[in-house]
Amino acid sequence: MVIQQIANGLVLGSLYALVALGLTIVYGVLRVLHVAHAGVFVLGAYAGLLVYVSSGSIVLCLAVAMLVCGFAGFLMYRFLYRPVLGRPALIPLIVSIGTFMFLEDLYRLVMGPYIKALPLKLSLPGLDLPFLRLTGQQLFIVGVTALLLLALWWLMKGTRLGLAWRASAQDMETAGAHGINTDVIVGLCFVIGSAIAAVAGIMVGSYYNQVYPSMGSVPAYKALAVIVLGGLGSVPGTVVAGLALGLAETLTMVWVGTILPREAIAFLVLILMLLVKPTGLLGRAS
Amino acid sequence: MADRLFRAEGVTKRFGGLTALKDVSIEVDEGSIFAVIGPNGAGKTTLFNVVSGVYRADEGAIWLGGSTLHGLGTHRIARLGVARTFQITRLFKQLSVMDNVILGLGRGDIPMGGLIRGPRSKEAVDKALETLAAVGLEKSADTKAGTLPYGDQRRVELARAMAMKPRLLLLDEPCAGLTHHEAVNLAEVVRQVRDTGVTVVLVEHNMHVAMGLADHVAVLDHGEKIAEGTPETVQRNPLVIEAYLGRGESGESHA
Known part of the structure; x- marks a missing residue:
């Protein structure tokens, strides 16, 4: 029972971590809260839905959604954020919130206000042990999250891009003075973060079998809680915080019951955490 | 006479109503050490920021060899061969x-296709160690830079700049x-750097x-060049002595 709930919590937590990763990457290098990231997440769900319905291929569905969202992320950086960089932090934030609202209504106009099903047919076997039962879909979510995390870890730690990214995140001007084209680095952060959001959108859409225009609203503020919990800008911190939140939500539901709406738990955890350690789980005091 | 490596002509930079640099021109010979001195707030660091592309000059031209630096981004200027260190490391x-130091090595050889290659090729590590040895810090290679004593951090910064194989x-x-x-x-390290053929421009308060x-030496005061020449002549220049010691009424700019 407990093991089962922990497993369920970790699956949910993987989804939170996936949604929040792009936000962390962008925050780490730009110090901008990219609220419109949740809009990209919904775009990924819709793109995946359209491709899946017409092709029936999960690989194609993921690949196309990642490409579409990566490109959308690049456009957002180039035409929305870049023009207002260097202004007070409130201005990119307002741009971001406005973009998110615009996107939600755009989806409503184009795709209709109704909930659409995204029944990914996975031919994966589930796990069926006496004490633990996981569906093929749950295993798929955890597996894909782990794969993306490994890829990201390699990118950050094992490549020139990662080194340039870490340098730019610490000091953009000095990175530029050493020949790093920070504009390209930041653009790539948006592309990579948005491609991960596409995967998250498809995973969430298929997990609940629901895709709808405002499906990004709850993830938008939960992802915010997750990246603050993780210590703004820390990739490992975000993953740990996402998993912790998934666990906290699931276990509270089981042990405490529904006194609190599930959505409130994220912020309860956040408040408790910030009281104890204001820099977040793996954050550094700057 | 040696070739001119660097030229700034009539550089003016304003911040709102404040003119931080006014019609400043300098020329630097290849392989020399050129000092820009002046009291605090004279515009020395602004001049560096304009040359390295952090700020864009409102007027004037800046040349390195045959290429203009005016209006280029910091990374383009760095790749053309301008390296810098900062007042506060x-x-x-x-x-x-x-x-x-490996980030310093990257000048020009981080093409897009190379971004996903590992940063620590044997060649890069060897070069970095060699550069660190030149400033006497090869033993600290694996230390986190922020934990070094300040004097060592300065030397790492110099090594990082040297790794770029700069012209200036x-x-x-x-x-x-x-x-x-x-x-x-x-100062001895700076001389050695110059002896390897690098042209050095340094800003000094001291x-x-x-x-x-x-x-x-060129002397800046209130954003204007008030004197230039060999150290001996500049030292005797009454305008320079006045800029450093003051003349009773401050705030006026010199003609």
Whole structure:
């Protein structure tokens, strides 16, 4: 029972971590809260839905959604954020919130206000042990999250891009003075973060079998809680915080019951955490 | 006479109503050490920021060899061969000393296709170690840069700039915050750098450091160049003495 709930919590937590990763990457290098990231997440769900319905291929569905969202992320950086960089932090934030609202209504106009099903047919076997039962879909979510995390870890730690990214995140001007084209680095952060959001959108859409225009609203503020919990800008911190939140939500539901709406738990955890350690789980005091 | 490597002509930079640089021109010979001195707030660091592309000059032209630097981004200017250090050392503090220097090596050879290659090729590590050895810090290669003593951080910053194999090296108050002994050592390192063929422009608040190192000196005060020449002639210039010691009524600019 407990093991089962922990497993369920970790699956949910993987989804939170996936949604929040792009936000962390962008925050780490730009110090901008990219609220419109949740809009990209919904775009990924819709793109995946359209491709899946017409092709029936999960690989194609993921690949196309990642490409579409990566490109959308690049456009957002180039035409929305870049023009207002260097202004007070409130201005990119307002741009971001406005973009998110615009996107939600755009989806409503184009795709209709109704909930659409995204029944990914996975031919994966589930796990069926006496004490633990996981569906093929749950295993798929955890597996894909782990794969993306490994890829990201390699990118950050094992490549020139990662080194340039870490340098730019610490000091953009000095990175530029050493020949790093920070504009390209930041653009790539948006592309990579948005491609991960596409995967998250498809995973969430298929997990609940629901895709709808405002499906990004709850993830938008939960992802915010997750990246603050993780210590703004820390990739490992975000993953740990996402998993912790998934666990906290699931276990509270089981042990405490529904006194609190599930959505409130994220912020309860956040408040408790910030009281104890204001820099977040793996954050550094700057 | 040696070739001119660097020229700034009539450079003016304003911030709102404040003119930080007014019609400043300097020419630097290849292989020389050129010092820009002046009291605090004279525009020395602004000049560096304009040359390295952090700020864009409102008027004037800046040339390195045959290429204009005006209006280029910082990374383009760096790749053309301009390296710099900062008045207050700006290492990537969370990265190792080695990674800092490897980032310096990247000039021009991080093409898009190379971004996903590993940063620590044997060649890069060897070069980085060699550069660190030149400033006497090869033993600290794996230390996190931010944990080094300040004097060592300055030397890492210099090594990182040297790793770029620059044609022009801009040093912003290289001896600030150092003990006398450390400053003397650093001055020696700067001379060695010059002897490898790198042209050095340094900004110095401390006249003695600048006079001891430089072949040629320009003096800025309130954003204007008030004197230029060899250290000996500049030292005797009454305008310079006045700029440093004041003349009773401050705030007026010199003609």
